Amino acid sequence: MTDTPGWASPGSDPTPEEREPAPSGTADQPGNDSGAPAPQPGPQPQGPGPQWSGRQPPPGQWSAPTGAPGQNPPPGPAWGGPRPGTPGGYGGPPGHGAPGYGMPGGHGAWGGGWGGPPAAAKPGVIPLRPLGVGEILDGAVSTLRAYWRTVLGISLGLAVVTEIVAVLVQGYFLNRTTAKASFGDPMPPAEALRVMGESFLSSVVLGLITLIGTLIATAMLTSVTSRAVLGRPATLGEAWREARPQLLKLFGQMLLLGLLGFGIMLVASVPGIIGFLSGSRVAGVALLILGLGAGMVVLMWLTVRFSLAAPALMLEKQGIMHSLRRSTKLVQGSWWRVLGIQLLAGLIVGLVRVVISIPFTVIALMASDDGLSGLLGQNGGHLSWTFLMIVGIGAVIGITITLPISACVTVFLYIDQRIRREGLDLELARAAGVQGVPAGAPGPVPGS
Numbered sequence: 001m002t003d004t005p006g007w008a009s010p011g012s013d014p015t016p017e018e019r020e021p022a023p024s025g026t027a028d029q030p031g032n033d034s035g036a037p038a039p040q041p042g043p044q045p046q047g048p049g050p051q052w053s054g055r056q057p058p059p060g061q062w063s064a065p066t067g068a069p070g071q072n073p074p075p076g077p078a079w080g081g082p083r084p085g086t087p088g089g090y091g092g093p094p095g096h097g098a099p100g101y102g103m104p105g106g107h108g109a110w111g112g113g114w115g116g117p118p119a120a121a122k123p124g125v126i127p128l129r130p131l132g133v134g135e136i137l138d139g140a141v142s143t144l145r146a147y148w149r150t151v152l153g154i155s156l157g158l159a160v161v162t163e164i165v166a167v168l169v170q171g172y173f174l175n176r177t178t179a180k181a182s183f184g185d186p187m188p189p190a191e192a193l194r195v196m197g198e199s200f201l202s203s204v205v206l207g208l209i210t211l212i213g214t215l216i217a218t219a220m221l222t223s224v225t226s227r228a229v230l231g232r233p234a235t236l237g238e239a240w241r242e243a244r245p246q247l248l249k250l251f252g253q254m255l256l257l258g259l260l261g262f263g264i265m266l267v268a269s270v271p272g273i274i275g276f277l278s279g280s281r282v283a284g285v286a287l288l289i290l291g292l293g294a295g296m297v298v299l300m301w302l303t304v305r306f307s308l309a310a311p312a313l314m315l316e317k318q319g320i321m322h323s324l325r326r327s328t329k330l331v332q333g334s335w336w337r338v339l340g341i342q343l344l345a346g347l348i349v350g351l352v353r354v355v356i357s358i359p360f361t362v363i364a365l366m367a368s369d370d371g372l373s374g375l376l377g378q379n380g381g382h383l384s385w386t387f388l389m390i391v392g393i394g395a396v397i398g399i400t401i402t403l404p405i406s407a408c409v410t411v412f413l414y415i416d417q418r419i420r421r422e423g424l425d426l427e428l429a430r431a432a433g434v435q436g437v438p439a440g441a442p443g444p445v446p447g448s
Contacts, residue, residue, distance in 0.1 A: 120425070121429050121432070121434040123229075123230055123231040123429075123432035123433075123434060124227075124228050124229045124230050124231035124232075124432070125139045125142040125143050125146060125228045125229065125231075126139040126142075126229060126412060126415070128419070128425040128428050128429050128432075128434070129419065129425055130416060130419050130420050131412060131415070131416040131419070133340075133341055133344070136341060136409055136412045136413065136416065137344075137345065137348070137405075137409065139408065139412050140345075140404070140405045140408035140409050140412065141405065142228075143224070143225055143228045143404065143408050144401075144404050144405065144408070146228060147224055147228055147234055150224055150234050150235060150236055150239060151221065151224060151404045152400055152401075152404070153236055154217050154220045154221055154224070154236065154239065154404075155217055155221070155399060155400045155401075155403040155404050156396070156400045157217070158213040158214065158216070158217040158399065158403065159395070159396040159397075159399035159400045159403070160396055161209070161213055162209060162210045162213050162214075162399070163392045163393075163395050163396050163399075164392075165205075165206055165209050165210075166206055166210075166392065166395075167385075167388045167389060167392045169202045169203075169205065169206045170383065170388055171383070171385050171388050211254065212251070214403075215247065215250050215251055215254060216243070216247060217403060217407070218250075218310060218407050219243035219246060219247055219250055219314055220236075220239040220240060220243045221239075221403070221404055221407040221408065221411075222243070222310070222311055222314045222315065222407060222411050223238070223239040223242040223243050223314070224239050225407070225408050225411040225412070226315055226411070229415065229428060230428065230431055230432040231432060243314065245317075246313060246314050246317065249313055249319065249320055250310060250313055250314065252320050253309060253310065253313055253320045253323060253324070254310075256320060257306060257309075260302070261299050261302075261303075264295050264298055264299050264302070265292065265295045265296075265299065267295070268291040268292055268294055268295025268298075269288060269291055269292060269295070270291070271287040271288070271290075271291045272284050272285070272286075272287040272288025272289070272290075272291050272292075273288070274287070275287045275288070276288075301335075304331060304335055304338055304339045304342070305327065305328055305331050305335070306324055306327050306328070307327065307331065307338060307342060307410065307413075308326070308327040308330050308331060308338075308410070308413060308414045308417065309323045309324050309326070309327035310323075310410065311410060311411045311414040312326040312327055312330070312414060315411075315414070329421075330414065330417040330418065330421065331417070334417060334420075338413060338417075341409065341413060342409070342410075342413070345405065345406060345409040346406070348405070349402040349405055349406050352398065352401060352402050352405075353395075353398035353399075353402055356394055356397050356398040356401070357391070357394045357395065357398055359394070360390055360391055360393060360394025360395075360397075361391055361394065363390055364386070364387045364390035364391050365387070367386055367387070367390060368383075368384045368386045368387035368390075415428075
């Protein structure tokens with residue numbers, strides 16, 4: 001395990017001895033009064049299944065259940081009580097309807113065998129087993145509710161900083177450049193180039209500050225989520241101390257992925273550019289559309305393939321290339337599932353932000369004289385400071401609430417894939433101090 005609470009080293013699987021269930025009771029243990037010899041050591045059956053009691057009815061007077069494990073026992077008096085006309089049940093002498101054959105109070109009873117495996121441990125916000133889609137989303141909301149002081153403090157700090165910069169850039173630089181570039185105010189080519197340069201530089205500064213803030217917030221939220229899984233407290237100071245050593249690597253990872261995406265789209269546009277240079281405009285447009293479409297497909301495939309690289313880098317504390325390989329390994333075979341969950345989470349986050357921003361936009365339009373005309377492109381697209389500040393407040397609230405959900409969903413996807421592939425649930429249970437860690441997977445997960 002690494003020094004991050006609850007996380008095993010990359011690729012660590014439980015040993016066969018850890019996964020092997022303990023042998024059943026011996027002859028001198030309660031429930032085995034038949035005098036049979038103790039079971040010999042050897043390979044034991046894996047996985048959940050019916051647990052037979054040590055006290056068996058006489059042979060030839062009962063039949064084994066025909067249903068599959070996890071189903072209810074067949075109806076009839078022979079499974080839970082005495083058979084009509086017989087004093088003890090199962091057609092035998094009294095005593096064979098005793099606890100242990102479906103009656104309350106017996107160990108190894110039928111009710112336990114037919115009810116399926118025991119519930120997985122849940123020391124924190126998620127159960128320690130493979131997660132369903134609903135459990136991933138519920139875990140994100142539960143983290144927000146249980147650690148709201150720390151989580152909202154992180155996302156609120158990011159939202160306030162980025163929105164202040166956004167309002168300043170929009171109110172000073174972009175309003176000035178759009179006013180100069182309006183159709184009623186023609187400019188010489190040199191002035192037009194300078195205005196375009198200012199607008200581009202402002203957008204780059206805003207995007208860079210937003211990216212840095214998002215990376216810091218995501219790294220700290222990942223640390224908080226890793227503690228929430230184990231049910232441990234998480235403060236702002238602890239989240240910052242755990243996230244700080246990995247921030248430079250996380251920034252390098254995002255920069256590398258951005259350059260990779262830019263290179264893919266540039267290569268995809270080369271056929272169209274060649275078509276334009278050859279003098280065929282129709283062929284150039286067609287090749288450009290086809291090339292960009294193919295580039296988008298490749299880019300989406302790689303985006304999902306590397307979507308778990310950030311939590312792998314933060315929680316396993318490895319290098320950039322190692323985290324990319326880990327994400328590729330974890331997503332392999334589950335590409336569509338990871339894509340679907342990410343799209344669903346993105347849709348929920350987007351809807352929440354829109355619902356939050358609508359009232360603030362309406363209030364800004366009512367409080368500002370030129371807000372509506374600016375949105376419609378009139379007055380050179382100029383937006384007043386009042387309009388920008390009110391809309392910015394709505395954006396701060398939206399980011400504060402939705403950013404933790406987005407970050408937690410990615411971390412829980414990473415945890416889920418490691419549980420399914422590497423048995424991480426056993427390591428998490430041991431780290432959380434759960435007693436009696438089960439040796440096998442706890443059965444199918446609904447909605448997974």
